[in-house]
Amino acid sequence: MQDTRPSQKDAYGLILESIDGGIYHPGDRLVESELADRFGVSRTPVREALQRLETQGMLTRDGRSLIVASLDHTQLAELYVVRGELEGLAARLAARHAAPEEVRVLRDMLDADQALVNDPAALSRANRRFHKQIHLASHNRFLVRQLDLVHRSMALLASTSLAAEGRGRGALEEHAVIVAAIEAGDGDAADRALRDHISHAFVTRLKLDAAKVEAAT
Template identity: 60%
Template sequence: MDEPRKAAPREPGADAYSLILDAIDRGDYAPGARLVETELAERFGVSRTPIREALGRLEMQGLVAHDGRRGMVVASLDHDQLGELYEVRATVEGLAARLAARHAAPEEMAILRDLVEQSRGMIGDPAALRDNNRRFHRQMHRASHNRYLNAMLEGMRRSMALLTRVSLSDPGRGAETVAEHDAIVRAIEARDEDAAEAAARRHVSNAYATRLRLEAMS
């Protein structure tokens, strides 16, 4: 009996993009860090072709850039870009919360509530709280049930990966974040669209203020 045919090797071009983006998002490659094709290919176990394609895609999105002789590097946001990003983020996060209050299923609300309750035990652990924060916002985005808004939010998430410091590392910000998430969920559970939007906007504004304070201290 013939042996089963082995699947052909897969060139995960899309995967290479996600892997590099996730590494930037986690802070493995900080703004200004060099991105060398051979090193990335070895790290992620793929050939240089999908790495090159992924870097080209990231460059088009403004997440990486050429820096003279240094080659490809992770891009960075200046002070004005940071303000512009948070201004837009407050608007779209507010809209996501408003739509979640309108459209979220009871099961989706339950997930948001669970994330808030889980986060209470993460105060003092910025890394764990950061991951919980990302899950919370993604769940709220999904609960908005608006594919076009989610596409905008995904693009914004990529830009957020370029921020050099985690606002949750600021003393006291962890507890504030948990309280702000709780306020958003309470409004969503109450189907109060105005309160949900206001709570989400306040949450983003407070995160921006914290980040400005951290940047001023660096």
């Protein structure tokens, strides 16, 4: 009989998806036995997946326990700087290499995402798909690999900046500018529009974090 249990790779992916999907938040403790039960795997692949995630900085130690890592202000700033540079490059390359069909997919995403403007969680998932499509349209596998790492770290943010009032609509308007530049084959404009988009997201994130600090004092 064929063994249909999840593999080690599946255990890693399932834990990562759980963090990315908000099932586990920064500071949450991950217990090997509980994860094995949740995902229906043995403890060995879970243990190996946890070790891998710790090495990648997705998990950190709290005494003997492993918890989902969080980003301090400096790490957040560093992440957005790198994201802006790499995302801008992806948009520039997409303007040069994207096939007409890939641009059409981006256009279709823009249209579909209008219905999600008042649903931050759904819009956040759509936003990731939109950015991933730009990464793929760059036709540079090494850049895509680095952006995957960056977006993996974005999962360590406890909330989406798209939840801020008016940010969802603004983000979609920025997406439209990015797609227009890619469609026109204007690499400079696409790079600039994507960097501006990331900058606006960072400003929103900083305002949200400042509001939380003020509310806690």
